[in-house]
Amino acid sequence: MFSKKKLIASLATSVALTGIGFVATSQVDSLIGTSEVKASYAWVNSYIEANNITPVGIQYRQGTFNRWIPYENGVGRPEGIVVHETATPGATAENEVAYFNNNWKKLYTYVHAFVDANSIINIHSSDYGVWGAGPTANAKYVQVELCEVGTTDQFARSISNDAYYIASKLLQYGLPMEPGKTVVSHKQTGTMWHETNHTDPDGYFSKWGYDMNQFNELIGKYYNNLKATGSVNGAATKPSTDAGSDNNNKVEASNPYKGIVDVTDPEGDYVQLLSFRADGSAFVPTRGLADKTPWATDQQKQYKGHTYYRVSTNEWVSDYYAKFTASK
Incomplete structure (x- = not known):
């Protein structure tokens, strides 16, 4: 049921795995060249909007991964998010959580969260690094896995959930939305540092006529709306119009921790x-x-x-x- 993707063979040494004493030596350069993503009118993004699809809440639970690895910039200071996909058709987020919790000691791989059409499950504090994309990326990025689904509607809902998780994490850590720098695919990390040979999520996306540019467009939309209003669809609480109210010109944003x-x-x-x-x-x-x-x-x-x-x-x-x- 679970694919060979779980084996991150390039995590070669115990020093690299633990993050102890590791110092990055290369600078991240944007693969896109700009933080502005032009509208592509991707069918998935249009489907999400037309069907009023909104992401589910993030479930936080502690998994079995017991390594508390600071990022290279310190605890609670990631530089962005790596986008993965599981390469296990039909496996849900709950399936993947159980599998990784039971097997990470043998597989030498673990990520922060799993996302499917119905749930977002965060299983390790994103204040600390994990083992998902090679030593350099592990020391820099929060990492999330997207589960493979079987229908158009499930794909759109899983993409919406994944984009929300990523946008939320960028905002949590005060990071800008910069494709190729603060949001990178597993494939992009391999191109940058040559520490893994995985190409996800590009192959899975292509099966649905989707790509990272279109996904970045959706993340950017959610990011801007969440930052401005606290809602992915940009619908903020309307200000009061009562005479004499101190809140006449204020818009209340939702609290993501509520x-x-x-x-x-x-x-x-x-x-x-x-x-x-x-x-x-x-x-x-x-x-x-x-x-x-x-x-x-x-x-x-x-x-x-x-x-x-x-x-x-x-x-x-x-x-x-x-x-x-x-x-x-």
Whole structure:
């Protein structure tokens, strides 16, 4: 069921795999030459717009990959996103998550997220690097895998989800949308650094009459709309017109961290919380959360390699126990 793509043979040495002591020596140059992508009127992008397809929320859960590798610029400082595809027809994001969680120690490969037509599953903190596209790219980029689907509608929905994940990550880290630099395909990383020979996602895209230029167009659209309004379709909350309101000229953007966390502790009756002091250190408060209960959240923070979701003023639950679903 799973293809040879999982074997990243060019990750040759233990030093390269761990990222310890690695220093990049080459400069990234744009393969497109400009951050402006001209409209191509690609059928997939048009189909997404005509059918009002909107991406699903990102699910954050911690996978089994236990290597916390800083990027070459430091923790929480990626330079962009690598676009992959799985080369496993019919395998869902859940299938791929289970496979990689069970086999990364043998395969020497792992990515941050998997996307299909119905879900976006982030399984490793994007503040840290993974093993997906060779040592140089691993030290620079967040990496996401697109699952192969079987119908036109599924392809369009998976592309929409993938574009949303990428645009969201660019905005999360304050990165511009620059095709060939902050957004690169696995094929492009191989052309730049010659550390892998993979050509995804180009071959898979071509089966659907699609290409990276058209995909960059969609990412750029989502990126600009999210940045301006907090919505991929550019529909911001309308400002109030009440006389005397202080908000008459303000447009409220949606909060990407607002949503619900469903908490579960398979080994106990309650879920442990953490609270944080002003100096950044943490302590365990006197309260916990009842097992298998949903909680509203509006903030996230990173602590010791885990994402924590705020469920009260200064009480946070770890992604080890929590499954996050963003508000629509």
